[in-house]
Amino acid sequence: MDDSESGFNLKTVLVSFKQCLNEEEEVLLDPYLASWKGLVRFLNSLGAIFLFISKDVVSKLQIMERLSSGPQREHYHSLQSMVAYEVGSKQVDLERRSRHPDSGCRTVLRLHRALRWLQLFLEGLRTSPEDARTSVLCTDSYNASLAAYHPWIVRRAVTVAFCALPTRKVFLEAMNVGSPEQAVEMLGEALPFIERVYDVSQKLYAEHALLDLP
Template sequence: RPRKRQCVVISVVLCLLLFVSSLWLPQEVFLSCDQSWRPCLSVYAATREIVHDVTPAPGGDVIRECAGQKFQVSRLLHRLNSALGPASDVLLEPYLLCWEELIKFMESLGPLVGFFTHKVEEKIILLRHLSQEEAAKHRSVPHQPTHNPQSAGPHPAYHSVRSMLEAELQRGVVSFDSQTASGSRTLLRLHRSLLWLQLLLEKLGAEPEGRSMGELCREAYLQVLAPHHPWLLQRAAELVFRAMPERTVFLQLVCVRRQEEAEPVINIIVTAIREIHRRTERELNIRNMLELP
């Protein structure tokens, strides 16, 4: 009876968290499952067969393509490299495409991780909406020659991280005292989440195999995201970590069989993510935007 009561309490709490957070559980992540609602990792059995198509990576390493899964390391790496703009800038749309690949990675870890991906998707939609609004304004105004780089092109303000932060700062869109639906504040939230994923990958590459993915994910979360989340959100995250799969699922995702094979692949991804994060951090920092409410 106590066991049954505990299960009921956990179920009620989980339902409440799903309601409060508007949690969306992905329905089309694992196309090979017979029932779309059932959490299913059986699709990964196919990835034990390593496909021989490979993608060269910096340093002479090779990234394998894995059959039967939506997430591909090579595609993520391509997106990350494409987001690197001139003069240490970060191109905004390629940056959002990076996040779409990272969402595939997170969804592949199980349906409950949709708790995180749903929030990321909301931010991607908001940033694209702002960019489209800006483009529409420029299309409605007759083109006039200008020497202002912030006014050149179809959607200059949201072309890159630097141009967006600077434009919103000049327009008074950013508030340092209250929450606003600005692109700058939204980017900051994505920026923190990117660091969380970076730390998780670093831990997966460096920590011994005895430690579970849930443990490593929790550690990275406590370091980066938990200080910015309310208590209720932290409790919901704890449930997600407990439901995370074994590390073997991660090995299959990056198309390797053993931990030592995963390390060079992880290092390549982490290096690319770290550069994106470093550039974004610099742009936010020089404008004092790292602690926007």
């Protein structure tokens, strides 16, 4: 069964990010991880080209699921409670990645950076003309987000891989929400949900000087 038959579409995934914020604008971790799983399905539906990102995301999701079901799970209800707990109990390596390589703060930061890339790329697909080259859109989004945290050899390999991306029309159709025009309209409605979660997370990390965790 392919994703269109199983009822999967990108709108459902993007709108699910709405559930990540409660009334106090806390980022709830369970809905956040569930929403990311939907994004991984979307990336995987586009073929092996995004495997380098989706494999890394899956490993980070597994770390977070272990923490949120482990002995300290009450501290992993929201991003805010997790940061307060880990920073307060000195479980975050601010200088170098040594004693706590799998801290929740570090792990979610990696997801957070990948989310920014995907948000920028989808926004690029939404606002670009029909004949826009997806390789350029994806490279620009990557350079504005994840590239700063990858060594040169990875950046080179990634930007070469992007040259083989399918057309903008193929991407929009892979979203399973109808015509390319309907997909563009959907992105306009649904991308703000990701953007809001990203902005709240960014502000929290900035307040605690955690944006550059090694």
